[in-house]
Amino acid sequence: MSSERDPLLKPLPRHDASVQNSEEDGKEKKLGPLEISRSNRWAILAGIWTAIFLATLVATLMPSISSEFNKSHQVSWLGTAYLLATCTFTPIYGRLCNVMGRRRANQTAVLFAALGTIACGVSPSMNFLIAARFLCGIGGGGIFTTATIITSDMFTLRSRGLAQSVAGIFSALGMGLGGPLGGLISDRYGWRVVFLMQVPLFVLSFALTGYNLRYVTPGKGKTPGEVLKRIDYGGIITTLVWVFASLLFLSYHYNEQLPWNDARVISTLVVAAAFFLLFIVVELKVAVEPVLAPFLLKQKIPVLVGASNFLVAFCNFSIMYLFPMWFQTVMLKSASVAGLHLLPSSISMTIGSMFAGWYMHKTGKYKLINLTFGILPFIGAMLIATMNENSSAAGLWLSIIPLGFGNAVVLQTMLIALLAHIPQSAMAVGTGFGQLFRGVGQVGGVAISSAVFQAVLDSELRKRIRGNDANETIRKIRQSATLVVSLPPDLQRAARDSYDTALRTVFIMAMCSTLMAYMVRLPIPDKYLEEPEPADHHPESPQHPAQLDAENAASSVVTSPLDTPCDSDSESDRDERTPILRTSAGGPNFRRPRRLSSYESVDGVMDLEDDIIGGTARRE
Template sequence: MMKGTDAEREPLLQSTAGQSSAAAVPPLATKELKKVGPLEISRRTRYGILAGIWTGTFLSSLNTTLVATLLPSISSEFDKSHQAHWLGTAYLLAICTFTPLYGRLCNVMGRRGANQTAVFFAALGTAACGLSGNMETLIAARFLGGLGGGGIATTATIITSDMYSLRSRGLTQGISSLFNSLGMGLGGPLGGYISDRFGWRWAFIIQLPLFFISFLLTSVNLRYVTPGKSKSTKEVLKRIDYGGSFTLLVAVFSVLIFLSSRFSEELPWSSPSVYVPLTLAGVFAVIFVVFELCIAPEPVLAPILLRQKIPVLVGISNFLVSMCNFTVMYNFPTWFQTVLLTSASEAGAHLIPNGISISCGSLFAGWVMHRTGKYKRLNLIFGLFPFAAAILISLMREDSPPAQLWLSIIPLGFGNAVVLQTMLIALLAHLPESSMAVGTGFGQLFRGIGQVGGVAISAALFQTMLNSELHKRIHGLNAEETIEKIRHSATLVAKLPPDLQRAARDSYAISLRAVFLMAATSTFLAYLARLPIPDKPLDASRPRGHSVNAAPPATAAVEAAPSAVTQGDASIKDTSDDDEDDGCPSIRTEGPRPRRLSTYESSEGGMDLESDVIGGSARSYGSIRS
């Protein structure tokens, strides 16, 4: 009979052939088991890892909104204000379509390799932005930066999931969201300040040392070994949804081309630049859906979740909330620069309250859910805040009191931060462990499309309204030329003669009011979509992985079934049974469920527990070829 630590080190699962554990473990595997797992690392190492990945998260979020206050300066230098929205949509489009790759790369390259690849592409794209000589190069550089930006957020989520349990992650994710929200909220103000003082190019170049710090911190600290590594690099790469990512990219990109050509460039419907991309968008959207439903072994759009109430409602809410967020953030500074004629730094400063409120909202939601284990009441109360804020913003006038100009955006940031946090937890609470990453990827897909749509659709509406309003107010000789100059250069408004300036300011004010009302409508529809989502106690947290040293010898490469592990009073099977009552039937498989730590993760998603039978796709075994 063994005593003390010797007994604790005995494998939980014995060889069925009666062989000793020592005989079952080759020397190399024994060496691997001695490496430190994510739950065994020291506090200092864990904080070093968090500092590295959260620095990258901050920069990724910063670049999401950085160009909001740089648009007038950049577009005026290149004289292409009508194309300025591409600086936002290019970055968001890359995030939306290429983020799924990084979940798989975490298995192929390891956590550190995948994270540092993302940091490298983000830094390279940022440097290229600062050195761009024309609008086309700058747009391409933004797309390159987005390739890394989405990966930074995804790998940070997976790494955090390795080190913390779901229950502990309630507060940890709130802190993580603080850096995400802080970057998103400070992007506009910092961009405007740096643009006024040093020029818009320095807003990109100044970030490069921080990217280096992030890379250095992960190089030194991110060295733990994760249990449950996938079969082989070839197997993992085969499971990536290349077809889905490509068709989604072409479909969304074609929609953006159509919106730009028809509403920004004002080309007629008969122009090939209008009807060709519109046709391609429809064709590739159909191909994307068919590919996801029938062909892809690991689809981004998991077919089974389309039949489940909670993931679909969360996806709709994510789409509409993201559309509201990015509609306001990309147009709010423009109102101050074109209607009040402020500088870029002062216009960006009006986004500071939003950044603070987003950070406070994320922390508040995480703290309350951590303390109470509930989320629905939070959602019902604070979910109406963004609607009220959007209405207040739409009512701004040149003679509005400072309190309205500075504080009206606060409920928007706070409310939407609470909504996104509660919807994440609601999604995780209503899904079985085996489909957690699939569900979060499903919700994040809608969120990413909403971000792109918020910038692109608001830009199309804004340009259409602006063109119409300018034609109502400006007449006479050279009217068309004057209107084109005003549309192409927002900074020109402050330099116009008094009569033309008055016409331009009024036109911008009316056009932006329509955009803010669109945001209000979007967030109200999101609120209605969330109402049917039920509350569910969060007291019983899902089981997490054990340390590497505790893994059974026979599963040094693939961890044993998590269904054998219980947490609280419920096992994985019990949790799945509960989910059926909530409109989310579980994904059932027979036999052990080996663990791979990632497929497609959202920027705030959960760690995947995936099996050879269902993979990350929630598709039946017969439709998967491995």
């Protein structure tokens, strides 16, 4: 005879921790994400974190890769192709998690990334490699999105922030360790090995999630057709076309040095402008749930946060993608040593992100920390722009630290500022709004900085190199960054000085960008963030007056999930039959506290099909 203290669930009789036998009816029953065993949870995390680590490698290999094909003037395409795919296809994976389930959506992303990585390793030409990087980007964006969703499933609100921080550490490790390790392997065995050696780890990630990611989530399912209809295909396609056409224009005019009256320059510029206008029309007038939420464009705080995100991302990627090249072409360092100089930035980004989260969690404020540490990226970019061959070792290694730490703080606090000033029902839409600006800034940072770099480099080389075969020499130097180390002393000096001037111009541009971002953030007001509720909190307890913000200004009805299980391979919506009333009175009715992270609620991010929370981005 069982007592009240006896557990309702008996120990699992089989290895798969996501399945148990029901004692009452003898039927097999799958567990929810919060009910699975610790070992099962860690196996899932190992799978998704391995994929996150792999999705952040290779950037510092670009000079070596492009030099083999004599296409250093097209080096930016290796970055922009990946970022273009990530920016364009990432919004789809939220829907795919509902159509295909968590496991299949994640494995689809891993499969795309793995296939793209294999294609990179066997690429016979630069164009093939660029296409392969685009394929990697389709998977890379999905890896981050599905990993966030899966982590949000498996942890309570109290523990979720820590889990996301650990995921951020794996991402930073991929950026920090991927450079030097990739450079070391590239120096010894060639850059192709760097790609191909990742394949077994992708297989491991695929196997771990395939075997362990089998929990169920509560709710009411919808058919794939119903969910797929709500994807903003028009916004995705027009974004892809206008951004891609803009990249082609920059490449033709600045990288290829084609004149303004060339048909390719004119046509790509016209296509970019036309599809950008079409994108605006689709988002404002056509799309049911647009990627760019129009109602947020009418609000001051979201627009300022979006502008800051764009400028911060522009600064970050302008420097991160060209910083190692300075050490290879100016200081004549190997690829491994050049990549190693990114490690201090990755470490400082991890520390800055965790520090910002801890500070906001402890104080409930974000403006002071943003104003204090938000100026650090400007200082870091200024230190980088003033580097020279005679700089001290400490200066060369540590100058990038303020940039990484400051921008990590900025991105964390700006996310919170955005979420604190929009309705709770727009949490998911607001997060996507900020990510769209950030994604375009990333693409622009790589493409525009590369265009400026190539234009200045060509000009500086022509000033320093003259003679009958000057044009051919300049072409070879521009197309192969690794050629600099093997040039005769006089030509090497000219090449090193030209690269130094060109890269310094980009770093100064990044410095101006981050200063503009700081100025844009100044008008953003502070707002009290609620402290976490204590364990013995009851809904009847009085609330802090500052907590009664705009979120509760009007009554609204939200829904709570019922216990109808849906497999992780047929994800569901929230059942709307059980309403919970929220009011501004702060009385006995349930009130959901404002969250410190957009990933702290299934309602705000996961339940994309809910009619109230995470629903349509356009308001009538």
